[in-house]
Amino acid sequence: MNLSATIRGVVYRFGSVKEVLAKANSPKSGDDLAGVSAREPVERVAARAVLSEITLAELRQHPVVPYELDELTRMVEDTLDQAAFDAVKHLSVGQFREWLLDTRTTGPTMRAIAPGLTPEMAAATCKLMSNMDLMVVGAKAQVVVRANNTLGLPGRLSSRLQPNHPTDDVEGILYSAREGLSYGCGDAVIGVNPATDTPESTAQILRHLNDLCVRNAIPTQCCVLSHVTVQMKALDLGCPMDLMFQSLSGSEKGNRAFGISVALIDEAYDKMRRLTSNRGPNVMYFETGQGSALSSDAHHGADQVTLEARCYGFARRYKPFLVNTVVGFIGPEYLEDGPQITRAGLEDHFMGKLLGLPMGCDACFTYHARMSQDELETLKVLLGAAGCTYLMSLPVGDDIMLNYQSTSFHDIPSVRGLLGKRPAPEFDAWLTERGILDGCKPGERFGDPTVLR
Amino acid sequence: MSFTRTMVHDLRTRLAGADPLPPPPPVPEIPFPPARVFPSPKRRTPFAAEAARHTTALVGIGHVGTRYATDVVLQFQAELAVAHGAVYTALPEDWAAKQGLLPLQSRVTDHREFLLRPDLGRRLDAASVARLRENARRGVDIQPILADGLSAVACMGSGMALLDHFVKACEALGFSVGTPVCARFARVWLEDEIGEVVGAKVSAILLGERPGLGTGDGLSAYLVYDPKIGKTDGDRNMMSNIHARGAPPEQAGKRLAALAGAMLTQRTSGVPLDLAPIRSDLGDAVVGGYPAPTPRVRLVSVGTAGETK
Numbered sequence: 001m002n003l004s005a006t007i008r009g010v011v012y013r014f015g016s017v018k019e020v021l022a023k024a025n026s027p028k029s030g031d032d033l034a035g036v037s038a039r040e041p042v043e044r045v046a047a048r049a050v051l052s053e054i055t056l057a058e059l060r061q062h063p064v065v066p067y068e069l070d071e072l073t074r075m076v077e078d079t080l081d082q083a084a085f086d087a088v089k090h091l092s093v094g095q096f097r098e099w100l101l102d103t104r105t106t107g108p109t110m111r112a113i114a115p116g117l118t119p120e121m122a123a124a125t126c127k128l129m130s131n132m133d134l135m136v137v138g139a140k141a142q143v144v145v146r147a148n149n150t151l152g153l154p155g156r157l158s159s160r161l162q163p164n165h166p167t168d169d170v171e172g173i174l175y176s177a178r179e180g181l182s183y184g185c186g187d188a189v190i191g192v193n194p195a196t197d198t199p200e201s202t203a204q205i206l207r208h209l210n211d212l213c214v215r216n217a218i219p220t221q222c223c224v225l226s227h228v229t230v231q232m233k234a235l236d237l238g239c240p241m242d243l244m245f246q247s248l249s250g251s252e253k254g255n256r257a258f259g260i261s262v263a264l265i266d267e268a269y270d271k272m273r274r275l276t277s278n279r280g281p282n283v284m285y286f287e288t289g290q291g292s293a294l295s296s297d298a299h300h301g302a303d304q305v306t307l308e309a310r311c312y313g314f315a316r317r318y319k320p321f322l323v324n325t326v327v328g329f330i331g332p333e334y335l336e337d338g339p340q341i342t343r344a345g346l347e348d349h350f351m352g353k354l355l356g357l358p359m360g361c362d363a364c365f366t367y368h369a370r371m372s373q374d375e376l377e378t379l380k381v382l383l384g385a386a387g388c389t390y391l392m393s394l395p396v397g398d399d400i401m402l403n404y405q406s407t408s409f410h411d412i413p414s415v416r417g418l419l420g421k422r423p424a425p426e427f428d429a430w431l432t433e434r435g436i437l438d439g440c441k442p443g444e445r446f447g448d449p450t451v452l453r
Numbered sequence: 454m455s456f457t458r459t460m461v462h463d464l465r466t467r468l469a470g471a472d473p474l475p476p477p478p479p480v481p482e483i484p485f486p487p488a489r490v491f492p493s494p495k496r497r498t499p500f501a502a503e504a505a506r507h508t509t510a511l512v513g514i515g516h517v518g519t520r521y522a523t524d525v526v527l528q529f530q531a532e533l534a535v536a537h538g539a540v541y542t543a544l545p546e547d548w549a550a551k552q553g554l555l556p557l558q559s560r561v562t563d564h565r566e567f568l569l570r571p572d573l574g575r576r577l578d579a580a581s582v583a584r585l586r587e588n589a590r591r592g593v594d595i596q597p598i599l600a601d602g603l604s605a606v607a608c609m610g611s612g613m614a615l616l617d618h619f620v621k622a623c624e625a626l627g628f629s630v631g632t633p634v635c636a637r638f639a640r641v642w643l644e645d646e647i648g649e650v651v652g653a654k655v656s657a658i659l660l661g662e663r664p665g666l667g668t669g670d671g672l673s674a675y676l677v678y679d680p681k682i683g684k685t686d687g688d689r690n691m692m693s694n695i696h697a698r699g700a701p702p703e704q705a706g707k708r709l710a711a712l713a714g715a716m717l718t719q720r721t722s723g724v725p726l727d728l729a730p731i732r733s734d735l736g737d738a739v740v741g742g743y744p745a746p747t748p749r750v751r752l753v754s755v756g757t758a759g760e761t762k
Contacts, residue, residue, distance in 0.1 A: 029569050165508055172508030179512040332568045367536040367664050368603055395510040396529055403665035413519040447516040449500050
């Protein structure tokens with residue numbers, strides 16, 4: 001394996017595949033913070049040149065966290081689909097990029113090889129792609145999932161309705177939920193981040209959300225995003241639960257900081273399949289985000305894009321209904337500005353889809369990152385064009401509990417209108433019946449929350 | 454003519470000859486749109502009025518096509534500008550000395566580095582360590598620290614008021630209080646090194662919190678027992694949302710002194726600290742939770758009702 005390249009007579013040597021992966025990464029403040037990024041732009045290109053000739057078989061032999069040290073590496077290695085891997089293992093990363101971009105490589109073909117790809121392969125390919133490359137391949141990917149409705153079909157764009165409230169005031173949550181539904185939002189999930197992380201509170205919010213859906217016959221899912229152990233206890237209380245949520249990290253150590261392990265999520269998944277109120281077959285919901293491993297000093301010297309891909313390697317074990325990256329939430333020390341947040345959103349969507357996940361994105365910024373509202377609105381259109389499964393949706397995009405700026409109730413119908421996309425079909429039919437939508441256009445009751453009881 | 458040229462010619466004809474666009478319709482009469490005003494209590498819908506009793510989320514705001522009314526856009530932009538203004542204001546270098554506080558600085562040298570390198574914001578620069586050793590009282594119960602954090606605007610706004618109330622409340626409870634210091638480009642964990650250098654039992658940092666929409670003036674406080682480098686978040690107790698609309702400085706100062714007192718009595722802080730004995734002193738303070746809802750106020754009005762800038 002060749003780990004050096006020459007540009008204008010200067011030889012660039014790299015010590016390991018992990019170093020090549022890190023230095024080939026697009027500029028990210030989090031990689032600078034970790035001290036793993038390229039020192040200058042030409043070195044970055046040299047790393048990409050080296051990476052372009054490394055084969056997928058070699059990448060499998062060199063995971064960024066060793067097999068002996070990390071249960072995620074072991075899980076991925078031990079469960080990789082050999083036939084799918086054999087079909088692509090001879091390709092270099094550069095050749096694999098070209099194969100993905102080839103118009104003869106279709107969504108179904110990509111789905112066939114996905115189980116043979118390790119996260120490192122998805123991350124490596126990402127590093128050789130421009131934003132538009134990422135969008136073109138992302139848009140081809142085909143990942144369709146079903147719970148109470150069906151997500152990810154061609155021509156569809158869904159949204160999570162996020163009616164958070166800083167004190168879990170159920171009435172306040174329901175007012176935001178009704179408003180969002182009247183804008184056609186909420187087909188991915190009505191998902192609340194709770195202020196209080198207890199089984200009783202989780203169960204109480206879930207019961208109220210479920211009542212809202214039953215009362216209005218809404219074909220969607222409800223979820224309260226407390227810790228997985230809290231949700232498991234809430235299930236024991238006998239509450240309805242359509243999706244079970246957990247945040248994931250890209251290494252065993254990072255997951256330990258989140259209070260989870262493969263065994264724990266296995267147990268949660270098993271319990272959920274027995275006790276869920278959702279018609280299935282997909283019952284899990286995961287969130288990820290570049291930089292989470294470094295923030296708990298669990299990055300093992302790897303770059304944040306590769307670690308993010310490893311979250312997807314973890315997630316796919318559970319055939320989730322929803323996975324989204326929360327791309328600008330972590331702050332400017334990991335993603336500094338608009339270009340970095342935009343790039344990360346497109347990267348994560350591409351990698352997740354390539355690995356077979358129904359990838360959504362919380363396109364967002366905190367108020368100390370250098371991203372403008374205009375840049376954020378642009379990113380939502382880019383993600384929609386890239387075939388992103390779902391975005392978030394909040395009143396004016398403002399999370400009054402978590403204090404950050406995301407997608408608004410008004411953005412979802414706007415992006416759908418611009419790109420000719422529709423909500424999930426079951427939800428679409430419900431919106432039409434309630435007069436909220438009229439075909440592709442806003443209907444008579446659009447934006448009128450009193451249409452919901 | 455070749456096949457292609459014939460096809461192109463036919464296409465042009467079918468696309469309406471010389472001009473591909475038909476003439477526009479007659480100029481219409483354009484009436485004034487209905488007033489859509491936020492957040493005028495008089496004009497809002499019953500839904501919005503009911504919702505406002507339960508949430509500060511902007512609901513019941515209506516729409517123009519699929520977008521916001523102009524008034525909502527301006528309100529949103531004003532709230533965003535307030536937040537950005539708070540983040541990007543740096544604490545002037547001479548501000549601490551003017552307040553009579555011992556000036557300290559982290560290892561951060563400019564504002565961009567402050568945002569990108571939290572690790573540097575958690576350590577004092579060499580000059581500050583020396584200044585602290587030379588000038589600060591040692592071996593105290595409580596070391597108070599005022600700092601910019603993510604909002605120098607909040608620090609300069611109600612920072613001195615909070616510091617004064619906190620120090621007075623601590624002294625009223627009979628605790629010895631260290632030399633008040635003010636740290637620039639500071640992250641929460643900077644309290645560990647400051648407390649360690651002066652040998653304080655409790656280190657208390659009062660600093661500007663990450664602004665939300667329209668709210669750049671909130672302060673948070675983080676207290677840690679037996680401060681030293683290497684303490685983690687689980688070792689700390691915090692109180693957020695300290696401003697006129699949340700917990701006002703006087704009330705917050707008393708609550709924080711009670712919290713410090715509990716740490717001194719129990720000789721611990723963070724997760725192991727039992728808050729039950731001081732529950733009544735803390736009132737409804739959110740310790741380790743999320744900011745309480747902040748009522749939204751209309752920020753924009755056209756005219757000269759306010760102060761000229």
